[in-house]
Amino acid sequence: MSDLTRLTAADLADKLSSGEVSSVEATQAHLDRIAAVDGDIHAFLHVSDHALEVAADIDRRRAAGERLGPIAGVPLAIKDVLVTTDMPSTSGSRILEGYLSPFDATVVARSRAAGLVPLGKTNMDEFAMGSSTEHSAYGPTHNPWDLDRIPGGSGGGSAAAVAAFEAPLALGSDTGGSIRQPAHVTGTVGLKPTYGAVSRYGAIALASSLDQVGPVTRTVLDAGLLHDVIGGHDPHDSTSLVDAWPSFAEAARDGARGDVLKGLKVGVIAELPDSGFQSGVSASFRSALAAMEAQGAEIVEISAPHFEYGVAAYYLILPAEASSNLAKFDSVRFGMRVTPHASATVEDVMAATRDAGFGDEVKRRIILGTYALSAGYYDAYYGSAQKVRTLIQRDFDAAFAKVDVIATPSAPTTAFRLGEKIDDPLQMYLNDVTTIPANLAGVPGISIPSGLAEEDGLPVGIQFLAPAREDARLYRVGAALEALLVDSWGGPLLDRAPVRGANGGAR
Amino acid sequence: MAKAKLMDFDKALELFEPVLGFEVHVELNTKTKMFSSAANPAHSDNHGAAPNTLVAPVDLGLPGSLPVVNETAVRSSISLGLALGCSIAPSSRFARKNYFYPDLGKNYQISQYDEPIAFEGSVEIELFDGTLVTVPIERAHMEEDAGKLTHVGGATGRIQGAEYSLVDYNRAGVPLVEIVTKPIYDTEHRAPEIAKAYVAAIRDIVIALGISEARLERGNLRCDANVSLRPRAADGQPKAPLGTRTETKNVNSMRSVERAVRYEIQRQAAILADGGSITQETRHWHEDSGTTSPGRPKSDADDYRYFPEPDLLPVAPSIELIEELRAALPEPPAERRRRLKADWGFTDLEFQDVVNGGLLAEVEATVAAGAAPAAARKWWTGELTRVANSEGREPAELVEPTAVAELQKLVDSGTLTDKLARQVLEGMIAGEGTPQEIVDARGLAVVSDDGALIAAIDDALVAQPDVLAKIRDGKVQAAGAVIGAVMKAMKGQADAARVRELVLERAAAL
Amino acid sequence: MRHLGVLARIQLSEEEVERLTGQLDAIVDNIAKVSEVATPDIVATSHPIPLQNVFRADEVGDMLTLEQALQNAPDAADGRFRVTAILGEEQ
Ligand SMILES: [Mg+2]
């Protein structure tokens, strides 16, 4: 039965619909896997106590002849930033310990409606602030490739769960790379949709104008299948696009045939110097490009002169919006309450609660954001940062006039060691240099595994960016390269990850 | 609290020039809130709801919740902007005003900051004697209301000294339009009256638009009054710069607005005349004592860190929408009053009677249904107001204007005397039916059959031969005794003038 | 830093103030570079995908029950959220 955890979501869905496997069996296999390995990985903050009931219900409905969605019965891990009615939602913070939402996030409601089986809530940097999941109030998640290393962040839990075969599918959120960078360091696939393509309703807001929910999976097709479930217009989110989206699973299947690479113009950014990247990361990136070139893709150098201001703009916009979004955690209506002394006023209680309930990184960013918005500094900081967004959008527009997609390494280095950068916020921030421009401009981005870095044997990802609303193009191109590379490796990259857990040997 | 020293009002006006400014918050009566689909407590359907039962996730600031703009609230705001003579911004946007307070679910208020939906307008207000004053409007913007706090424990039930407070978020998110005036100069000794008339004018406008319940006592309309004084300049000298202002918050009746402005002028004048200076602060109005007390001083804690609301998008009304709403605007209240007064030919006093009784719409509808203006006015300001006052109700609740017009028609046609008509009106108020139905049912119509009258007259003349002789001798006033007898015989249901005519005729004929 | 702590309602300890001040200075130095390219002629982008006039029909929905509203309350009484005495005044 443990084989079931090695299946892609697409393959598992086939077995479910043919009746070869039940959802209860598939769910049990993943719960067993979680029980076996999550002590080491710590991908989950909460494991559902009723996943099997949900699975049994799907099986019952299927047996009754009900027409179910294409991935009904497949287990799903949910990043803890997404609120759920049947499991606590903490966003990785002490201040929300035990919080039970009276409503489901739209993506969760849609997942349930599509028959997916929520397994649990995954670990994350507190309020999604971080690139390593070390800032979770509930302890770090460990990278399945090397337990001493970070799984990326903020969605390290979702990426690690998928990489460790604890779940075939996971939901993530990406404000500055929190889906793509964990995919990069765990050898998995992650896609940040066009801003507005997936509802933010029920995603505990970090930076409203940057946040986007997306799929975290092991294959491009699986990402497309999940994106088809969660995407599309939601009247609860004013920034949600009303576009009629194509099927992203179809786009992935279409891309896997490889034709898309012929004549595809792939832009590489002149201003992203090799020097900033770990050599194994650069090497993996160049060999992936070479593989695409060999299939008829054209590599075109493009200029994006303002990307270098992206990190600075991002670290103004994000803290500013976050400082406001996180003001609601005040001990009045929900969450932790700390009463410092008997005669404490509500102001004292709020301040003491927020001091005790927020971790260092959250406090750092709230203070930074408060500063960036305060009278007298707004124009120089927040206002200027919003102008940099305009410049970065112009860079994208100019580039996409020449190329179909832009390619970059997904992050500058492979997974660094836990604790290595935790006391150096600035170094941590620079990790996001490649992923941030997509959030600032609202364009979609995908990270897929490109190989292992020679020097440390750790996974490397390649990121593709497409114009806004062209998410399907990323599925086509991503699936095409994935097919090429998996073929060249003789199997998925994750097959080379260390086998973990008692029943891991059944592979 | 030490009682503030006040200067005599006339003396204060001699020494200083008052400058006023108002911020009026209007709660819209939409079905749902500004940014959530929770039912709106400022809509008549939802009065008296239990605490925290009219809330959606965003009203509590729940994690993951998002605001979505109520289209009807936007339309109402544009209509109000137009009625205030404002320009409507081709694009306006929402901003977050960040500050911590327990009545604020998100700890920021979604408001409009640098791009309000309406700006640069003016309102014509009418003082009690009919004088017209133009109040310049700076802007009108959309925002959301905050929740309600109840302070428990301590002596006063006020915030100071309370043991704890309870928060009800039903009001959180109620759609508001905040109307901000420019400084109002040259009000002179009429400053208090202008304050009252301005709030009355805003109330009239929102009532005419039908966009708010506009009940001040319920907080549907809340006025913050800004008052500052500056020393009078000598003739030919430039005016002094504006003085430091105070903002008296949440004054909840028109009379209180008037009193609060008068009080602040007297209080500030006393301080300034003593060489003191005014602290820029908010002040609270106390209805019972008729005084204001200091509230929050302005400080650098008032750094609201406004920034564009990322969860909401710009509001960019099309020219077509603006023109559609403009075309649907009711006649401006001041203009309407002028027109009706001229149409009806009332004296100033007669017209003020109608206006002050709040009976303009009723009289207008009664006239539209066919009654003469004077008769319509008489019914509404007379008998109906009297009955309403004695029953503690509003005249408009008693009867329909069309029914009043029908009643008057019966009087005009001679079917009813005034006295009978009052009896019919009684039946109408009691819900006995239409005037005609009541006339029929109660048998109240005037006897207009001359035959029946003549028979009764002849009987009376025969019974009083001395009177008959006097009438024949030309002592016409003697007829009164006969008329009285006839009216009694007819149980009052006869036209006394006609009876008199017939008595003289019969006396000659007999 | 203290003032920012007051604005952000975080009771920072002496040690936190010291540490944050140092870090913040470094971060602010680094991010201040945005003003190098943000010239007056460039418009600000507040939303990455430009949309406008996104409205909701004025129809009731999404209401919470009283139980749902209070289910996470740290303290409640009489159907309302209970807080300790309030120092500051309404705005
Ligand atoms: Mg105000």
Ligand SMILES: [Zn+2]
């Ligand atoms: Zn306001």
